[in-house]
Amino acid sequence: MVDKSFDFAKESEKMASDSVHYQKMMDEYLYYRQYLSAGKERYSDYELERSRAFNIRNKAFKNYDKLLVDFETNFIKNGGKVVWACNADEAVESIVNILNENDLKNIVKSKDYVINEIDLYNVLIDKGFNVEDIDINEYLLKLAADRVDLNLINYDNKTSDDVSQILSKKFKKDFADDAPLLLKYISDILKDKISVSDTIITGADFLVSDNGSVVIGENEGYIIESLSQANVHIIIAGIEKVIPSWNDLSVLLPLSKIYDDAIDNCSSMISIINNNSDYGKKHKLYLVLLDNGRSEVFAEEKQKTVLTCLHCGACQKVCPITNIISKSLYENSNYGPVGTVLIPLINKSEDYSHYCNLCTSCGQCEDVCPINISLRDLIFCNRLKFTKKESIFTKDGLLYYFISNRLKNRKNMDKGGYKMKNKELRLLLGKTWGVKREIPVFAENSFSQYWKKLNGLEK
Numbered sequence: 517m518v519d520k521s522f523d524f525a526k527e528s529e530k531m532a533s534d535s536v537h538y539q540k541m542m543d544e545y546l547y548y549r550q551y552l553s554a555g556k557e558r559y560s561d562y563e564l565e566r567s568r569a570f571n572i573r574n575k576a577f578k579n580y581d582k583l584l585v586d587f588e589t590n591f592i593k594n595g596g597k598v599v600w601a602c603n604a605d606e607a608v609e610s611i612v613n614i615l616n617e618n619d620l621k622n623i624v625k626s627k628d629y630v631i632n633e634i635d636l637y638n639v640l641i642d643k644g645f646n647v648e649d650i651d652i653n654e655y656l657l658k659l660a661a662d663r664v665d666l667n668l669i670n671y672d673n674k675t676s677d678d679v680s681q682i683l684s685k686k687f688k689k690d691f692a693d694d695a696p697l698l699l700k701y702i703s704d705i706l707k708d709k710i711s712v713s714d715t716i717i718t719g720a721d722f723l724v725s726d727n728g729s730v731v732i733g734e735n736e737g738y739i740i741e742s743l744s745q746a747n748v749h750i751i752i753a754g755i756e757k758v759i760p761s762w763n764d765l766s767v768l769l770p771l772s773k774i775y776d777d778a779i780d781n782c783s784s785m786i787s788i789i790n791n792n793s794d795y796g797k798k799h800k801l802y803l804v805l806l807d808n809g810r811s812e813v814f815a816e817e818k819q820k821t822v823l824t825c826l827h828c829g830a831c832q833k834v835c836p837i838t839n840i841i842s843k844s845l846y847e848n849s850n851y852g853p854v855g856t857v858l859i860p861l862i863n864k865s866e867d868y869s870h871y872c873n874l875c876t877s878c879g880q881c882e883d884v885c886p887i888n889i890s891l892r893d894l895i896f897c898n899r900l901k902f903t904k905k906e907s908i909f910t911k912d913g914l915l916y917y918f919i920s921n922r923l924k925n926r927k928n929m930d931k932g933g934y935k936m937k938n939k940e941l942r943l944l945l946g947k948t949w950g951v952k953r954e955i956p957v958f959a960e961n962s963f964s965q966y967w968k969k970l971n972g973l974e975k
């Protein structure tokens with residue numbers, strides 16, 4: 517539900533004029549760019565692999581019902597239990613029931629994408645469960661108690677100084693700005709939490725239909741460690757995670773990690789969960805398959821392709837809008853270009869139509885997307901679907917009436933001369949243009965006039 521007290525435009529403006537945020541964002545963006553070219557260079561024919569991935573995912577949409585049912589059958593054969601959840605409430609309720617039925621209290625969680633989507637953490641805490649993060653980023657986010665800390669910690673490319681500040685504030689003692697020591701300190705805390713856990717809750721990267729496997733990637737190894745400690749593993753995954761075959765993983769899995777810096781230092785780890793007996797007799801495995809509006813996105817002819825997303829994160833890291841306003845302003849675990857497409861579709865409310873404007877059409881997201889999703893087109897489709905047709909008697913209406921009228925023919929475009937055009941533009945854009953940029957100024961001669969003069973074509 518949209519938080520009515522949250523003024524998106526106001527908060528965005530505040531964030532966009534925050535120079536500390538801007539500098540951090542630029543540092544992170546430039547740091548990330550090196551991985552973009554390195555990632556593509558790992559392939560002898562990147563474009564071919566990209567289109568293979570696109571075809572695998574899009575073909576699967578044609579018989580998704582069957583793929584899901586086959587996956588369920590095979591997952592059960594492997595010893596797991598499947599719960600179908602239509603929405604967030606059903607998913608949360610079923611997880612609480614599993615925890616109560618098995619008398620579980622101490623939970624560790626990781627891969628929070630869907631966990632955050634259904635707001636599971638807050639519900640479990642309210643109900644008295646002990647829930648701990650074993651993903652370092654999420655752990656630090658939880659430690660960051662206020663907005664200043666959150667902004668400090670919001671960057672994937674955190675400095676050791678950022679981390680030492682958060683830890684010092686939280687634990688009320690000085691932490692040296694020393695990355696290995698800080699990492700060791702956090703790692704010891706997480707390992708202690710894992711050692712007393714009875715349950716692990718995670719998301720998933722892929723659900724493989726033809727053998728019922730669940731694929732979970734991570735960079736830190738705490739999921740693998742938790743799987744050997746906890747007696748119960750609850751996986752929560754969106755229905756779009758199902759892929760047809762085990763063989764498809766050879767294409768999709770490397771592409772999902774294509775820009776991952778962890779690949780360079782060999783710290784990327786994959787757990788493939790396909791036989792419950794791997795964990796011993798006591799271990800129980802549950803999978804909550806979540807719809808939560810996805811079926812309706814599947815019904816959209818064009819926008820459904822956003823569900824082929826591999827969650828590599830690249831489009832979010834290169835999007836100028838996401839970088840400028842920061843991911844913390846998106847009211848959903850989906851942020852960046854994917855969120856811009858998904859949030860209005862899933863919520864189907866005009867309250868979310870402002871997301872349709874969060875795109876400059878720069879196309880960087882499409883360039884980097886390893887599965888070739890035409891994000892710009894999809895955002896444009898959403899604009900057509902969700903943006904209300906404005907009356908021309910509003911400022912924007914008048915502006916667009918003026919522009920379209922002027923653009924109808926050359927004569928109209930030059931009518932009144934440059935002084936008149938500048939006056940009209942100032943009148944129409946007024947305060948909506950903002951105080952931080954100047955309204956563009958028409959040149960004395962239009963290009964057409966200049967060209968005619970240059971070529972002696974004036975009448």
Ligand code: SF4
Pocket residue numbers: 824825826827828829830831832854881884885886887888889
């Ligand atoms: S849509 Fe974005 S996050 Fe998803 S695969 Fe493409 S680039 Fe990666």
